Amino acid sequence: MITTFEAQNEQLSGMAYKNISVKKIIISYLAEKGHATIADLCREMNLSIPKVTTSVTMLITEGVVKDFGKVGSTGGRRPNIYGLVPDSGFFLGVDVKHQHINIGLIDLQKVIIKITKYIPYQLINNKDALYELCRLIKEFIYNTSIPKYKILGLGINLSGRINHETGYSYNFFNFYEDPLSTILEKELGIKTMVENDSRAMAYGEFSAGVVKEEEDVLFLNLDYGIGMGIMLNKKLYYGKSGFAGELGHVPLLNNEIICQCGKKGCLETEASGQGLIRMFKTRVEAGSTTTIDKNKLGQLQVQDIIRAANNDDVLSIELLAKMGEILGRGIAMLINIFNPELIVLGGLLAETGEYIQLPIKSAVNKYSLSLMNNDTKLKLSKLGEEAGVIGSCLLIRNKLLEHSS
Structure with a gap:
């Protein structure tokens, strides 16, 4: 799983790039739809059965995709149905409040694995507060007993003006030339997205809360x-x-x-x-x-x-x-x-x-x-204190699994 996502950021060309691209689309499609047959994936990507089958087999070998067996059919041979292995990847969300933080973890299928709320923390715009935030995140990861390489992405919410595309925060922790997302990635070793807290809370409520x-x-x-x-x-x-x-x-x-x-x-x-x-x-x-x-x-x-x-x-x-x-x-x-x-x-x-x-x-x-x-x-x-942390988990998941054929 890590190989698939890290490789897309490298300078790849030709067949190597195409293989990674096909695997990513398969992962994205399964993350969105839940399950699919080889025929479904072929129609989605307009590729041949051998090509898609090879990529799916590679993902099964990597432990990302699972063959769930035969699916019902109106006639002929019944096709196999495939889906993601939920614990092959996780997404971490951190909601930073003025006097505490909330941290949560979801798996590939958006199931909440763990949420810890009201972790004491003082949001102050200085380097000590930034590195204390990093320390608390590392401590949470350690206590989950999940290997860090399986955590594919981290979403962090802060108040104030945030450019989620560039990763810059203009109200907190903006004392470096590099964007805050880059600083956090270097410190934590995890792909990071920074988002405005209200927007992340909104997305949590839109996706899993009171919005129907x-x-x-x-x-x-x-x-x-x-x-x-x-x-x-x-x-x-x-x-x-x-x-x-x-x-x-x-x-x-x-x-x-x-x-x-x-x-x-x-x-x-x-x-x-x-x-x-x-x-x-x-x-x-x-x-x-x-x-x-x-x-x-x-x-x-x-x-x-x-x-x-x-x-x-x-x-x-x-x-x-x-x-x-x-x-x-x-x-x-x-x-x-x-x-x-x-x-x-x-x-x-x-x-x-x-x-x-x-x-x-x-x-x-x-x-x-x-x-x-x-x-x-x-x-x-409906989600209350959990809205922001759920929203940040889902936003980083969406960003990394974005379906772009």
Whole structure:
């Protein structure tokens, strides 16, 4: 398996290149369809039976493909059916949050082998944090007992602007000339793709979560910032530069708060986790009462406010409702622009349930066109904390098994 994928990156020509190309297409086809006969593969690739049979036999010898025996037929000799050996290759996904990471592993057939969540980690833009991230990934791989050569690819999610094609991250770990994906590949020895966290979470939800038959879907990542993943015609939308979905930096508010992007009035200055913390501290300092210990305000986290709201803390509930109303205005704008079938709410703040959902729905009804919002469903993420790690696993799998005949 490794030979097949590594060889395609070498300078091959003539018959050697063609053999690798045919094997890759067979793997890609089986990964997409599940099982196939020699006749199916011949039709797909427009190649002769001897050529396809030779390539399939080679893949069986390499332990990548398995002969599952005869398949039912309406007449004549019954053909053999072939499929991938699930444990001949694996894909690793890493979802990097501000205070922890989630790591997961899937096999060739997209079955989740292992997910470890809430691994302590501080996302700081320095070299120590980068190499600590690499150390945690190596530790996870070691604990799986799966040989590293069987891990075909690694997908890593980070917040901020990411160009998934070039591998550059423009908000974190951008202190080298080489793209971040190259730096990680050298350190970990695994083919690596870097992706925006909201987009990876969206893809996880699109592929294995709450999305069913819908073709046009928006996923909102409501966390310390606000991110968005866009699916149009069942495909992720990236935009010209690969940065589509920066909802948090739409200037919807008339305030003088400087956003982390350097501009004023961005939606996430008041409708995100960091905005919630700032507003909470401001209200407490102005004399508002709360069940949260005021001596701990310096280390206040979004989870503290959510926990307090669930324990009937009035200030926390009031601020979540205010934030929900602001978010609802932003979502109403999205409905008026995209007219989507479904909007999925995910991320840390989505865990507050009706405290934020009800004011969002009220604002959506108030500010969006009724002809549009009547056709747009609003749902909570099904995968929750696992959305990003599942999405990153599937995205790197798709990239390496991309079917291009």
